[in-house]
Amino acid sequence: MFFSLFVLFVIGAVESEAIASKTIELRSGEDVILPCNLARSYDMQSLRVEWTRDGKEVHLYREGNDDLSEQDKGFKGRTSLFREEMANGNISLKLNNATAQDSGNYTCYVKAKNFPEHFKQCSIVLKEVKVKLGMDHGINPDGISTGTIVAIAVIIAIIAGVGLFLLVKNRKIKMCSGQRRGQQSMEENNDVRMNLNNMRNDDPAER
Numbered sequence: 001m002f003f004s005l006f007v008l009f010v011i012g013a014v015e016s017e018a019i020a021s022k023t024i025e026l027r028s029g030e031d032v033i034l035p036c037n038l039a040r041s042y043d044m045q046s047l048r049v050e051w052t053r054d055g056k057e058v059h060l061y062r063e064g065n066d067d068l069s070e071q072d073k074g075f076k077g078r079t080s081l082f083r084e085e086m087a088n089g090n091i092s093l094k095l096n097n098a099t100a101q102d103s104g105n106y107t108c109y110v111k112a113k114n115f116p117e118h119f120k121q122c123s124i125v126l127k128e129v130k131v132k133l134g135m136d137h138g139i140n141p142d143g144i145s146t147g148t149i150v151a152i153a154v155i156i157a158i159i160a161g162v163g164l165f166l167l168v169k170n171r172k173i174k175m176c177s178g179q180r181r182g183q184q185s186m187e188e189n190n191d192v193r194m195n196l197n198n199m200r201n202d203d204p205a206e207r
Contacts, residue, residue: 022122025129026098036108036122038089046113049081051093053104053126059093061086074101091121100128 026032034051049061056072059079066081078096091110095102108122 021125023125023127026095026102026126027129028099030098031094031096032098032102032126034093034095034106034108034122034124034126036091036093036124038091038110038121041087041089042110042112044086047086048109048111049086049091050109050111051079051106052109053102053106058106061091095126098126102126103128 022035024032024034045064047061048063049059051058051060053072057070058072058075059081060067060070061081068076068079071079075095080094080096082090082092082094091108093106093108103126106122106124106126107120108124110119110121
């Protein structure tokens, strides 16, 4: 019995010393996985896995089930473990719909059966990454969205089309007006000629 406890203590100490803090980036609205793996397999029915953030409980697994009775309300309904992979040592935490408020220092503690103390398995810093404006996000380097540019281009095209239509219509009106004036002028000239002819016919001197 003493030897078994000693072995577990040595394993826990070795795993604890091997832990290095990792930084994971999060983007608001996306799911994020906090990776954590055990160096060896454990009986999952007797293993206790506890994730905390800055001292507050995020997710607790013990006796083969999740125990979320003491879970911080900010994480309600948003955390889960990979249950089908835990037997292989995967005790990573999945956080759904992450927000800037989820940033902080996360720690995973593990306690095995017949091991009086829990040991720190993973230490992760979750840091928000602010989305930069750029072409990949529909924003050009000047800060104008692609949608705005397209809308402006469409408006300019419509204005140009209307202007061209009015210009063509105005030219047609002028051409019609000129034709009417020319026809009217010809008619007036014909009338003048007819009047002159009539006057000549009525003049006795020309008889």
